[in-house]
Amino acid sequence: MIKEDRILLNERFVQAFKLLEDRGAIVKNDRSGKGVGDVADRVLGNKAYGHIIRAFLNPDSKRVIDYGQAQSFCRAYDLNEAWLLHGIGNPFGFEAPGDVLTNDRYFSSGEGNILFTTIRAFAGSTLGAESSEDNTYFSIPGVGGSGLVAFQIEGSSMEPVIRHGDIVVCRSVENLNDIRDNEIYAVRSNGNVWVKYVQKSYDDRGRVVRFKLISANYFDHDPFEEEVNETTRLYKVVRKISTV
Numbered sequence: 127m128i129k130e131d132r133i134l135l136n137e138r139f140v141q142a143f144k145l146l147e148d149r150g151a152i153v154k155n156d157r158s159g160k161g162v163g164d165v166a167d168r169v170l171g172n173k174a175y176g177h178i179i180r181a182f183l184n185p186d187s188k189r190v191i192d193y194g195q196a197q198s199f200c201r202a203y204d205l206n207e208a209w210l211l212h213g214i215g216n217p218f219g220f221e222a223p224g225d226v227l228t229n230d231r232y233f234s235s236g237e238g239n240i241l242f243t244t245i246r247a248f249a250g251s252t253l254g255a256e257s258s259e260d261n262t263y264f265s266i267p268g269v270g271g272s273g274l275v276a277f278q279i280e281g282s283s284m285e286p287v288i289r290h291g292d293i294v295v296c297r298s299v300e301n302l303n304d305i306r307d308n309e310i311y312a313v314r315s316n317g318n319v320w321v322k323y324v325q326k327s328y329d330d331r332g333r334v335v336r337f338k339l340i341s342a343n344y345f346d347h348d349p350f351e352e353e354v355n356e357t358t359r360l361y362k363v364v365r366k367i368s369t370v
Contacts, residue, residue, distance in 0.1 A: 128190055136190035138210050139199065140183055142217050146203055168202035169195050212340055212349070214308045214323045223294070223310060223366045238263035240274040240295055248277045248312070249319045266295065269365055273298035276367070277312075277319075283341040284310075284321055292368050294321060296361030302326075302334045305360060312361040313337060315352055321363065327351070 143165075146152045153160040166175040181189040191199070193211060200207045208214040242262045264276075276295045279288055287310070288294060296312045299305060311324045322339035329335045335354055341347035352358075 128188065132190050132192070134213065135193065135196055135211070136182060138213065139191045139196060142199070142203075142205055142210060143183060145217055151203060165199075165202075169198045208323070208340070208342060208344055211344075212308070212323070212325075214340060215342075223288075223363050238265035239270065239272060240264050240266065240276050242276045242293075245277045245280055245319055248275065249314060249317050266365060266367075269295060271297070274364075275361060279321060283343050283347040285343050287342040288321065288363075288366050289368065292366045294363045295365040295367065296363050299360045299362055302354065302358075302360065305334075310363040312363060313339060313352060313358070314361070315355065315358040317357075320352070324360070 143152065147154070151160065152162075152165060154162050156164075161176070162179050163173040163176040166179050167173040170178060178189065181187040182191045196210050197207060199205065200210050205217055206215050206219055209217050240263060242264055274295060274297050276293050279290060279292045279294060282290050294312065299311070305311065305324060305326055307325045308323055310321065313320045313322065313324065320339050322341060325338040325340065326334050327336045327338060336351050337354065338349055338351050340349045
């Protein structure tokens with residue numbers, strides 16, 4: 127039996143193929159470099175395998191594309207691998223939180239609704255303690271409400287969507303069932319923090335038991351899973367603040 131993830135992968139392949147047809151990058155019956163045989167040559171390594179590509183496109187066929195072939199398809203036609211392989215972003219690029227340029231006037235020692243902290247403090251259990259004299263609050267036009275925290279990104283795992291040195295503003299998620307797959311969250315668990323695209327995994331009783339964490343920089347950082355436990359907290363990334 128074909129696994130569900132492969133079926134979804136093939137559905138995205140069919141969608142991408144149609145988008146490339148609409149753009150004129152693929153012309154099914156073309157004989158001058160854009161036909162199905164040419165797709166087969168670039169994806170499967172042989173023009174004679176055009177019938178396999180057509181099988182992938184046929185909803186009545188039991189044949190579906192595999193991950194290696196899908197990756198070759200992405201690289202041949204400049205598609206977003208994260209979207210085709212994992213359903214993240216869109217076919218020709220990434221979806222990122224809204225950008226805000228750094229502006230020091232937003233920062234203040236006591237005013238504002240967004241707690242600015244370090245990633246190490248964010249990873250700890252005392253986040254947001256009102257008694258701390260080191261807390262700094264700031265505000266951004268259009269970002270209101272409570273439960274907001276911000277910290278600076280360390281590392282390149284989410285590039286080019288979020289870069290090293292950017293500041294992300296996150297809103298606390300109270301219920302794990304409110305988490306939407308393939309959106310960006312800060313995941314805090316067991317003293318660690320990851321900012322990743324998140325996908326939920328359930329047990330047979332419908333409870334969220336683990337998260338698949340996926341980097342935008344998928345060339346250098348493989349997806350991994352994190353078990354949900356009593357320390358797990360998620361925060362939806364709602365803005366990123368970048369320097370010019």
